[in-house]
Structure formats: C-alpha cells, structure tokens
Amino acid sequence: MLSRIADSLYWLHRYMERADGMLRLMHTSYILSFDKVQASSMSWEPSLRIFTTLPKEEIDRIKKDNAAVLHYLFLETKNQNSLKVIITKARENARGVQDQITKEVWEQVNLLYHQINKPGLKEKLAGPEAIRTIDSFIKSSDQFCGITDSTMPRGQGWNYMNLGKYTERCLMTTEFTHFYFKKLDFDLKDEQDIIFWRSLLLSLSGYELHLKNYSNLKHNYNVLQQLAFDKNFPRAIYYSLDRANRYLTEIAGSNPVEGSIKLLRTYGRLYSSVKFADIELVEREGLEKYLIYVRKELNEFSQDLGRIYFSYS
Amino acid sequence: MTGESLFNQYPISSHIWDEMKGTEGIRHQYHSIYEACQKLNLDEFLQKHQLAAELFMSQGITFTVYSENEGIERIFPFDIIPRIITGAEWDHIEKGIKQRLSALNLFLKDIYNEQQIVKDGIIPADLIASCPHFTREVFGIQVPFDIYVHIAGIDLIRGEDGTFYILEDNLRTPSGVSYMLENREVTKRIFPNLLGDSNVRMINNYPLLLHDNLVSFAPRQIANPTVVLLTPGIYNSAYFEHTFLARQMGVQLVEGRDLLVNDHKVYMKTTAGLRQVDVIYRRIDDEFLDPLVFRPDSALGVPGLISAYRKGNVAIINALGNGVADDKAVYAYVPAMIKYYLNEEIILPNIPTYHMNNVEERNFVFENMHKMVVKETNQSGGYGMVMGNSASEEALKKAKENILANPRNFIAQPIIQLSTVPCLIDGKLQPRHVDLRPYALCGPNGISIVPGGLTRVALREGSLVVNSSQGGGSKDTWIVD
Secondary structure: OEHHHHHHHHHHHHHHHHHHHHHHHHHHHHHHOOOOOHHHHHOOHHHHHHHOOOOHHHHHHHOOOHHHHHHHHHOOOOOOOOHHHHHHHHHHHHHHOOOOOOHHHHHHHHHHHHHHOOOOHHHHHHOOOHHHHHHHHHHHHHHHHHHHHHHOOOOHHHHHHHHHHHHHHHHHHHHHHHHHHHOOOOOOOOOOOHHHHHHHHHHOOOHHHHHHHOOOOOHHHHHHHHHHHOOOOOOOHHHHHHHHHHHHHHHHHHOOOOOHHHHHHHHHHHHHHHHOOOHHHHHHHOHHHHHHHHHHHHHHHHHHHHHHHOOOO | OEHHHHHHOOOOOOOOOEOOEEOOEEOHHHHHHHHHHHOOEHHHHHHHHHHHHHHHHHOOOEEEEEEOOEEEEEEOOEEEEEEEEEHHHHHHHHHHHHHHHHHHHHHHHHHOOOOHHHHOOOOOHHHHHOOOOOOHHHOOOOOHHHOOOOEEEEEEEEOOOOOEEEEEEEOOOOOOHHHHHHHHHHHHHHOHHHHHHOOEOOOOOHHHHHHHHHHOOOOOOOOOOOEEEEOOOOOOOOHHHHHHHHHHHOOEEEOHHHEEEEOOEEEEEEOOEEEEOOEEEEOOOHHHOOOOOOOOOOOOOOOOHHHHHHOOOOEEEOOOOHHHOOOOOHHHHHHHHHHHHHOOOOOOOEOOOEEOOOHHHHHHHHHOHHHEEEEEOOOOOOOOEEEOOOOOHHHHHHHHHHHHHOHHHEEEEEOOOOOEEEEEEOOEEEEEEEEEEOEEEEEOOEEEEOOOOEEEEEOOOOOOOOOHHHOEEEEEEEEEO
16 A cells, blocks of 8 residues: 555544544534533533634633634634534545545545535524534534445555544543543542533533443543543543554554554553553542643654654655 | 427527537437437426536536635536437547557657658658657657557547548547546436437446556566556646546556656555556656656656666656647648558548648738637647637737747647537527547557547537636537447
8 A cells, every 4th residue: 555545544534533523522512502500611612622722812702602613613714623624634635545445435525525615504503503514514424434334445544544533533532531620620539410521421422321331429430431441432542542453453464664563562552551551540640641641642653653654755 | 398399499500510400300319319308398407417517526526726725626517418429420430540540659659769751751850859749858768569659539520511520639648538437427327218228339448448458568577567547646637537547447546756766667655665666657747757857846756767667667658758749730740641651541631730830821821810720739728729710809919929929839720610519508408519539549459449538518609619628518428329
C-alpha cells in the first residue's frame, strides 16, 4: 500500500470519528439546553471548550444562544474544527484514495459532504428543525460506519482506517472525561448525582449501559470505571486502545520496516498502563495526571506512526 | 405535453444535418427511442433528467471550485436523449480512425528518429521545428513496439450532408472516457429496457481493454507487472476520471510524490518499502513529468523519470512528444502522411485547413473572415478560438493582429455547421450541435476502438463550441445494429 494512501485512510477515519463524536455531544447538549436543572448550566460549554479554540469570554457570550453555537460548531469555516471543515477534510482524504475505498464508502462520504453544503442548512439549525437536522447527520455518520464495515475488504487499508478511528475515539473519550472531572477538580470523593453525569454518558452513547451495569451509588467511581476500563463499552479508553492495538500489531507484522518494533514498544507501554491499571491506582496517582499522560502518549504515538509509515514527501 | 408532441414539434433546418430527423421524418435508428418516449409525458422526462443529475452528484462525478475551506461542486451537464449512430456508419468511422492512427504512429516514430518524411519533402522542416510540442529531449528514444499513441481520442464532426470529418486528433492525454462509460450507466437507469431492446453495442469492457493494453507494454518479463496511473492530484479537473479508471482497472493511482527514481528504475513508496513500477499511464502533461528535463518548477512530476524511460526500464503511456502529431497545423498534413506511409487514400476526410504563415492562404482567410474559425495551433479545450460568424468586428481585428504577429501559431478552417441532436431544454426538444470523440487503443496486437465514444453537446443555442470548459455537456452515444 502506498504510504500516501495509508495516511489518507488513517485521517479519513480520524475525521469521520471526530465528526461522529462531535455530533453526539451536540445532540446531547442541544436537548439539555432546554432543561432547567443544575447540570444543564454547562449546556454548550463542553462542545465549545473541547472542539473549538474560542476564548472563555467569547464562549460565555454565545453559550446561551443555541442558533449561534450551532452555527459556529456546524458551519463556521473560520472554525478549523467545525463539522463542515472536518467533513470537507474527510472528503478530501477520501477523494485522494477513491480507488482504494469501495464505491459505497466514497458515496457515503460524498453524501455527508453534500448534506453539510446543502443550501438552507443554516436556517434549519437556527429553527425548530435543528434537532432533526442533527439527527439526520448522526444517521449518516452511523451509515458510514455500517457501510465501511460491510463493504471494505479486510486488509492493510482496513487496518489503517481502524487505527485512525480508535485513536481518535480514545482521544475524545479522554478529552470528555477530563472536561467533566475537572469540574470536580478530579476529586473522586466529591460525589455528584447521576444528572451531572448523564450528559457525559449520553454524549458517549453509554447512558443505558451505565444504568444497566452499575449500581446507583458512588457515581464518580462508576463513571470513571466505565469510561476508562469497561471492556464491553465501545467508547471506553481501554476498549479503544485494545482495538487499536490489534490493528497496529497487524500493520507492524505485515510491514516490518525500520522503526516498527520501536513503535510497537511505545504503544505497548501506553496500552499496558491502561490494561493493567485500576481505579485505586489511578486515584492514588492522580486522575488528572493519568488522563494527561494517556492523551500525550497517544498524540506522540500518532506522530511516530506518521513518521514511520506515512512519510512520503 | 406528451412525448409524441415533443418529438413532432422538434424543428429541423434544411442546411444542418440532424441526427434524429431528416426531411422524411424520424430516421430509422431513432425509431425505438421515439416509440418508447411517445408514452411518456413531460413530467416523466423532467424526472429522468433530475434523476440523472442526482446520480452524477451522489457519485461525486463532479469538478470542484475551491474557496476558503469549502468547495462548490458542479456536474458536467448530461442530456438524457441518447445520440444514435448506425452500425454501418460506425464501421466506416472505425476503419477511418484505424488508418489515421497507424499513420500517426509511423509519423511519430519517423519524426523522432530518421525524419524521412521531412527529408522527402512531404512535410516542411520548419513546420516541425517551429512546433512547440516537438520534444527534442526524447529524440532517439526507442519505445516498445514502436507505439507512441497508445490511447487516442479522435474528434469527429458531421457536416450538412452527413459526412463525418476529422476535427482534430488528441494524442497526448485525451480525457472524457469516464463520461462515456458513466453516461451509459446512467442511461441504463433512466431508460432500463430501451438499451436491451435497441441492440446497442457494448462499451463497458473499455477499462479491461485498457488494462490489457497497458500491461502489454511492461518492459520486465514478469507475471504481474506493476501498472500505475499517474495523476496530478485531487485538484485536477479530470481527477474523477483518474480514480474511475484506476478503480475499474484495479491499478494504483499515484501522484508524483509517491514515486522516485533510483538507478534508472522507477519505484513507488509503500508502507512495506519500495516497489518497482513497470508501466505509467500518466495523466500529466509532458512538461511537468520530470523537473530535471522539463519545467524545473514542476512539483507534479518525478525527478529522473526520463532517464528511466530512456533506458527502457519503464513504459510511459502515452509516449512523450506526441504533441507534434496533434498540432493543429500538422493536422493538415495527415492525408499526406497516410499516402506516404500507408499508400492509401484517406477514409475519413480532414476539414480544409489554411496555414497562416502562407501569405496566399492568409489573404484568402482575411477576405473571408466571417466564414472562418481561427484556432491557435497548440491550444486545446476550445481556448484561443475565434468563430468568424459570431465574433465582434473588434475581436476579428484583434485576431488578425495576433495572426500577423505570429502566423505559425494559427490556422483557419471554414466553419462547418456541426450536426444537431435533440436535447431536452426548457421543457422542449431543441436541436443542439454535437461532435463525437471515440477512444482508440493501440497495442502490439493492433488497434481497438470501443463502439461509441463521447458525444459532446454545445448547450447554448446556435453555439458550435462543445468543450466542457466552454459550457458544453454530453450525451450517451449508441451504436445500434
């Protein structure tokens, strides 16, 4: 596989995963923005803080204005991380590798691109149709996952795609977790009720699982357990790293080039630090430090991966 | 309005050949579509039109206009009524193109080696020497099977009496074949039964023929030579076609930055290291291919590529330097080439062409400017063209000045009223002018042409310019038996 192609496939899926995560968070935030309970005071804050680089004053200024926020997150091209920019980048990557992805996958990315460029979207987001519009994007994103899964051949390309997807997913879950726990200064003993955690869990599609699997006590510990270590929760940090590990092992196994052993070793260290950790250890070491460590290692891994497998220019 | 009245109200003009309707009514090759359309009403036609546009859009058969962080997608206009040519007419076209390409290949071999045709005085030396696409850098390079033009797109037009003429030869990187193939796929969806019932010759094996052809030029005698398609990248307007062909052939689509040359061999950079490349189907112009030989500022090409080509370690398709053979001034000598190399009379005639560096011809053209089209010899895509019948006096004066400043750069031809076909425009069938570009493949086992080609339509009323860059559209082209 051409290095350039591998690079594009990796980034295609990173962008698509990011779009997916953003959409889910926006969906939750939008609905919660109508609730007059304590947790909703954050409403758009997580979306704006995690996905944009707006200064605090600007966030405080617009965070109560649904239409303005949705416009900025969805369509503002000055926002380098708006959905429109991300989908455009995903499509650029897909376009450059059109012969390496299936026609169905390409058409789905293309459909999303036309969906976000459709005239009248701005007005829809500002009016009563906003939630339906967000839903339709989530549906398209789900379809992308399904189509990719059911049509893409399992091979090199598949491995790079999924490595990108799970890297991005792990980073997002880490980011989200970091944001919410920061509200309690990373103090697991500062007990919060489920309403506080609900928006986080909903944004990660993990609320139902939480209700089913976890007791009604010690929410802070339970939420952290689920988001970091639950091996059955597809957006857990451990789950994402575990998947990424599988695809990375295949890549390094079939393409043993200079540096691939070292890359495996670096990744293995990060993976073990999640696989063999537990809540007690994390609490003892400090949750903030732990989350920052995961994020930093993962970003460095992504750079190393690029240097070893994608360097073509 | 019903389909029947749509067809019956279709106007024809006495001095223009219409493909569908003659003085005796609908031509027999159009009967099947006429009958099928009779039952439809206008809304159904418009629905089909809409469906076709959506199909092109959703598949990304578009070109993009970029502005900050976002792009605007446009499709090439497609008209749903197919253009139909009879099997007998096609067989004549096929013979003519084969003859022409055989001569042009011999000409290219000759001109980059012995230059007998110049020495024998058939073609003036200054015409060749002054051709901007005559490429001295490839003089003497031996190409596999002496084939220079592997893929050709020959533009044909039809005059008022129905005769096919050769309008121009495209021997460098002719594009549009993906539209020929996609137009057919779209027609299959909007007129599902009609194609089968009408006995239309098949074209969808083109990518397979192309692939076989490319593989046959591999210099290494190995079972699975590596064939790549070299594209300038996603910002190129023909990028869709590049991905389409790569996908249909199952070959790698590469950019210049994916390749490198080491020890006169070409490699591509893969995640598993370097892999040698045998055949490059390039969709990049000559002057961008190798910054060491041609334009040093080109970032699209591969440094050292020509050295590998000269050594015969890689086949480049089409060969470099072909521009000398599709130069618009050299075009006029193709009948003489056919006589000289093949000792045959030309089957598909040329359009009379006046050279502007010949004083007598130039004066004749200047006197009859309103009946002439003036073209720049090294331009394509409909750029640099002045239509004498529609240009303003000022534009004509400017054209004359340009010609006098650099006569070798221009030719003139009498304006031929291209044939018309019915197009669905504003809820009516209206005649619009068309040309035809069949695609020919030259390989070691001869020349093959898929039956059909790209019919390009000038969508503006009365316009004779069919190029997509000048507001042209396209149609599916049927060869029926």
